[in-house]
Amino acid sequence: MTVLCCASVSLARVEYIRHSQGYYEAKLTFRVEAPVEQWSSRFQFESSIQNFTVRTPNTQVFNSSNGITYNFGSVGYFPIAAGEWAIEFSVSYEDTGSMPQLQYATFNGKDLDTSYVPPPTTTMRPTKPPPSGGDYHYDEVIAISLEFYEAQRSGKLPSNNRIWWRGDSFLDDGQLNGVDLSGGYTDAADLVKFGFALVSTTTVLNWGLVDFLQGYNSANQTGYAEDAVKWALDFLIKAHPTSHEFYGQVADADIDHAWWGRPEDWDQGLRQSWKITRDKPGSELAAEGAAAFASGYLVFKNRNSSYAQQLLRHAKELYEFADEYRGTYTDAIPAGGFYDSWSGYGDELGWAASWLYRATNESKYLQDVNRHWAEFNLSRRADKFSWDDKKAGLQVLMYKLTKEEKYLTPATQFCDYMKNSQQRTPKGLVFIQEWGSLRHAANIAFICLNLAELGVKSAEYREFAKEQIHYALGDGGRSYVVGYGENPPQRPRHRASSCPHRPSPCNRQNGLYNPGPNYFTLYGALVGGPGLQDDYVDDRDDYVKNEVAIDYNAGFQGALAALQKLKINEQLP
Ligand SMILES: *[C@@H]1O[C@H](CO)[C@@H](O)[C@H](O)[C@H]1NC(C)=O
Numbered sequence: 001m002t003v004l005c006c007a008s009v010s011l012a013r014v015e016y017i018r019h020s021q022g023y024y025e026a027k028l029t030f031r032v033e034a035p036v037e038q039w040s041s042r043f044q045f046e047s048s049i050q051n052f053t054v055r056t057p058n059t060q061v062f063n064s065s066n067g068i069t070y071n072f073g074s075v076g077y078f079p080i081a082a083g084e085w086a087i088e089f090s091v092s093y094e095d096t097g098s099m100p101q102l103q104y105a106t107f108n109g110k111d112l113d114t115s116y117v118p119p120p121t122t123t124m125r126p127t128k129p130p131p132s133g134g135d136y137h138y139d140e141v142i143a144i145s146l147e148f149y150e151a152q153r154s155g156k157l158p159s160n161n162r163i164w165w166r167g168d169s170f171l172d173d174g175q176l177n178g179v180d181l182s183g184g185y186t187d188a189a190d191l192v193k194f195g196f197a198l199v200s201t202t203t204v205l206n207w208g209l210v211d212f213l214q215g216y217n218s219a220n221q222t223g224y225a226e227d228a229v230k231w232a233l234d235f236l237i238k239a240h241p242t243s244h245e246f247y248g249q250v251a252d253a254d255i256d257h258a259w260w261g262r263p264e265d266w267d268q269g270l271r272q273s274w275k276i277t278r279d280k281p282g283s284e285l286a287a288e289g290a291a292a293f294a295s296g297y298l299v300f301k302n303r304n305s306s307y308a309q310q311l312l313r314h315a316k317e318l319y320e321f322a323d324e325y326r327g328t329y330t331d332a333i334p335a336g337g338f339y340d341s342w343s344g345y346g347d348e349l350g351w352a353a354s355w356l357y358r359a360t361n362e363s364k365y366l367q368d369v370n371r372h373w374a375e376f377n378l379s380r381r382a383d384k385f386s387w388d389d390k391k392a393g394l395q396v397l398m399y400k401l402t403k404e405e406k407y408l409t410p411a412t413q414f415c416d417y418m419k420n421s422q423q424r425t426p427k428g429l430v431f432i433q434e435w436g437s438l439r440h441a442a443n444i445a446f447i448c449l450n451l452a453e454l455g456v457k458s459a460e461y462r463e464f465a466k467e468q469i470h471y472a473l474g475d476g477g478r479s480y481v482v483g484y485g486e487n488p489p490q491r492p493r494h495r496a497s498s499c500p501h502r503p504s505p506c507n508r509q510n511g512l513y514n515p516g517p518n519y520f521t522l523y524g525a526l527v528g529g530p531g532l533q534d535d536y537v538d539d540r541d542d543y544v545k546n547e548v549a550i551d552y553n554a555g556f557q558g559a560l561a562a563l564q565k566l567k568i569n570e571q572l573p
Pocket residue numbers: 220
């Protein structure tokens with residue numbers, strides 16, 4: 001038998017095909033220069049692994065040592081023609097935060113260069129299975145929720161990026177309009193930057209950071225949380241180049257939605273952007289932007305006062321713009337059909353004034369809250385808390401700031417109604433609507449945890465909120481948080497994580513319609529959630545129940561910080 005050598009060194013490469021907690025599948029591809037009749041190979045990993053399987057047929061592992069080195073090869077006659085050839089393998093390992101890479105490989109005695117793909121620098125959080133009795137690890141879920149935001153980053157990624165399968169994208173956003181609109185967050189499965197959802201997400205995240213900071217601190221996540229809101233605020237600063245210009249959407253949603261692939265691989269040309277101006281105002285967008293900036297001021301005022309002052313200036317300008325130039329933002333920005341403003345702009349005007357009042361303590365803003373309160377009848381009981389409807393948040397915040405009964409009454413009505421009268425699924429999830437059912441429940445939990453924090457029906461509202469959040473973490477029969485707990489979703493609708501590792505191509509067929517799990521685990525993402533009968537299928541094609549979005553995780557993360565704070569203070573019901 002002749003073994004004809006050999007493999008060239010330069011073309012060897014490792015592709016990671018699939019990766020989830022403690023497991024990956026990969027492929028080592030290289031060039032065989034001349035035909036061989038049998039082969040053997042030796043792999044060495046960076047650290048000890050638990051199980052090594054060669055997926056290439058008619059092969060066998062001969063021996064191994066220390067869980068690090070594996071000798072394997074063909075069983076008997078196994079002709080390979082000259083040309084490109086690949087060894088496919090899978091690895092199981094103890095998930096302690098880093099993934100043991102293939103470090104060194106040989107083929108028929110010759111070294112192969114495995115360095116084609118730079119080693120991922122993942123600092124992925126290991127997730128322990130939740131202990132029985134529903135004592136969920138809020139700190140871990142906060143941590144991975146922040147990783148989800150990191151996976152949504154658009155623009156030039158910093159060197160401390162933790163999502164190793166993401167890279168720079170859309171660096172030329174804004175170029176068609178002569179401004180730099182790179183950065184910010186992509187919205188959901190798609191790659192559009194929807195300004196209204198982004199500003200709402202930012203305000204809600206800031207609120208959780210300001211009022212449940214102790215929860216973030218005890219989870220050791222404050223730095224990451226500040227980075228997450230700063231990533232949004234830095235983009236919003238660029239989106240507000242002059243006092244009466246505020247960009248509220250980057251990318252045509254129809255063009256975007258017709259495409260599937262990695263953000264890094266976008267090949268459909270420069271993306272259009274839209275703004276509100278004096279001629280085409282948009283009070284919801286400008287006011288919620290003001291709320292995002294004013295709450296951002298509160299996050300940063302003791303950390304970076306010059307940055308905080310900059311945020312406050314944007315907040316004041318946007319608020320004046322929103323109040324003076326009234327109009328509904330979808331008249332200026334083509335977000336209709338995606339993020340319509342059903343509740344009008346009155347709630348955002350009141351909400352923005354309340355955050356400015358909190359930030360500045362200027363009586364002008366208190367008067368303005370009351371002016372909007374009267375003009376827009378904001379004393380009504382809200383029927384949700386969402387990117388669109390901020391009434392419940394306004395009522396709770398104003399009660400906190402003034403302790404006045406007029407704000408307390410509708411806030412209490414809201415939590416009482418949600419707890420006692422709102423329809424629920426058989427397993428107890430408060431059900432507002434099928435589209436993103438869990439984010440609605442999480443937002444309600446967040447509002448009622450804030451009210452409980454002010455001493456209002458504390459035990460009752462905390463119990464209610466905990467039950468809603470626990471539904472998502474596992475009490476509903478499974479976990480609805482990707483990468484966490486029992487039977488989590490494996491096929492969230494999300495472009496980047498559905499794609500195989502580069503340089504493998506990605507498209508609708510092998511990304512969206514891949515019947516297997518997403519190639520990368522989108523840790524921390526809360527999926528849309530079940531229908532009214534607790535019905536749910538882990539199907540990537542279901543954008544109602546299985547999409548993810550920046551707004552879904554915002555109230556959810558704030559509620560987790562609140563629960564974590566209660567846990568460490570031994571106040572958890
Ligand atoms: C907290 O986070 C920092 C930075 O990520 C890390 O170095 C440190 O070990 C963490 N501490 C704990 C107790 O987890």
